Amino acid sequence: MRIEPEQALPQTVTILNKLKKADANTSTDVWYKKTLKNCVWSVVANSSQTGTQTNLGYKVTVQIPKAQKIPFKPYTEWKEAGMQDTAYTVSLDDYIVLGEVIESITSQNIVTIMKKYEPNACKVRLFEDCTFEGLQLDGFLQQYANIYYVEGV
Numbered sequence: 774m775r776i777e778p779e780q781a782l783p784q785t786v787t788i789l790n791k792l793k794k795a796d797a798n799t800s801t802d803v804w805y806k807k808t809l810k811n812c813v814w815s816v817v818a819n820s821s822q823t824g825t826q827t828n829l830g831y832k833v834t835v836q837i838p839k840a841q842k843i844p845f846k847p848y849t850e851w852k853e854a855g856m857q858d859t860a861y862t863v864s865l866d867d868y869i870v871l872g873e874v875i876e877s878i879t880s881q882n883i884v885t886i887m888k889k890y891e892p893n894a895c896k897v898r899l900f901e902d903c904t905f906e907g908l909q910l911d912g913f914l915q916q917y918a919n920i921y922y923v924e925g926v
Contacts, residue, residue: 786812786835788861789868789878796852804878807861812837814871814893832924833895835869839904839919863900863923870894895925 785808792803813836821828839845844860851862863869868883871893876886887894901922 783810784812784814784871785810785873786814786837787870787872787874788863789870789874789883790851790857790862791864791867792852792857801880803857804880804883805857805861806874806878807843808873809837809841809843809861811840816892830926832898832926833869835923835925837863837921837923839921845921863897863921865897865900867897868894869897869923869925897923897925899924 788807788809790805790807792805794800794802797803813834815834816831817834818829818831820830837845841861846856846860846862848862848864850856851860868887870887870890872890874886874890876882878886887896899922903922904919
């Protein structure tokens with residue numbers, strides 16, 4: 774049986790990238806959004822005990838296949854002039870949303886927009902580049918063995 778990733782895992786996510794005001798030479802941070810296809814979004818519940826108190830929480834994990842229509846760039850490269858329109862990055866304090874965000878994002882409305890998309894939105898707290906250059910895999914394995922891993926809350 775052949776699995777087509779586009780049918781098995783049709784999850785779309787939107788990355789909301791923050792270009793820091795110091796890098797943008799502006800008085801406020803500037804926000805950019807990129808929509809990515811064929812990602813894997815999951816929510817993991819967790820709990821902790823402190824004395825007699827139990828704390829419940831969750832974390833979101835997202836796997837972004839390297840094979841995207843737009844390339845990933847580390848923030849140090851992405852912040853350069855013109856890169857924001859042709860690439861995406863993932864940095865701490867960026868946001869990621871399950872689905873497509875249709876609104877324009879600004880520093881003034883980012884909190885309101887994130888509340889609108891809850892519980893399917895989170896702030897990035899961990900990013901790992903799990904891509905393997907030179908690894909020879911085909912089809913489904915190629916797409917999902919070379920990923921960018923994101924955790925958020």
